[in-house]
Amino acid sequence: MSTKQPLAEEISITIPSVFGYEEVITEAVGSVAKIKKFPLEKTSKLKLAVAEACINSIEHGNQKDPDKKVVVTIRCEADSITACIQDAGGGNIDPQHKMPDLKEQIQVKEIGGWGMFLVNELVDKVEIDSAPGQPTTTTLTINQ
């Protein structure tokens, strides 16, 4: 007799490449995490990481072209939530996420570029699938 595995629950949302719409995604992620009874701190971290990844896709992946879409798929497993953020392709997302030198940034007064570093700090797993001319997919996973 085989044990039946529960199917993953999945939703997809498509947003235009316009700043502000990333909040639609963070609200959805927050709702899903609430349904799955994830701890509040984990939920906050996932929401922030997803917002940063969406902004990267809007700004660098799709060059803020509102006709280009960002597709976000939120997938729930038994003890994890995964968010896949995919841009339309042809952009330039830097997969590096090294710690920015904040001391130097303050000295030269050029503060920023923290996005991918933060994403890496906030979630349990980050995967970036990127090839020239192809859509970039950033997959973020947080475990319960």
Next chain:
Amino acid sequence: MKQIGENITLDQKDNITIISISNNLGYDTADELRSAYQEVETDDVLVDLGQVSITTSRGMATLLSIIVEGQEEARQFCLCNVSEACMLIIDAMNIMEYVEGLEIVDSMEEGIALFSS
């Protein structure tokens, strides 16, 4: 009280400017915050983040830029009502380690009392 853009208000109590952010600290609000700071005339600046439930690294970077610039002009800054989302970025970036003299308090009243002491 003066409204700057859609999401920022400037208020002054005694010699303290209170910058209140009434929306999420995203891209647009970060630009408004920069504009609002240009109008600050006092040395003591209290930033109320009570309505900021969602923030972005750009929003927090803009806030940090303003604080660093202000401190060079001998301004003192205090953040109040800091949400969990903002604290996640402050902690992840070790901001408190690099920005000397920045105070974080629980409420606006505490911030005003801090500057008044």
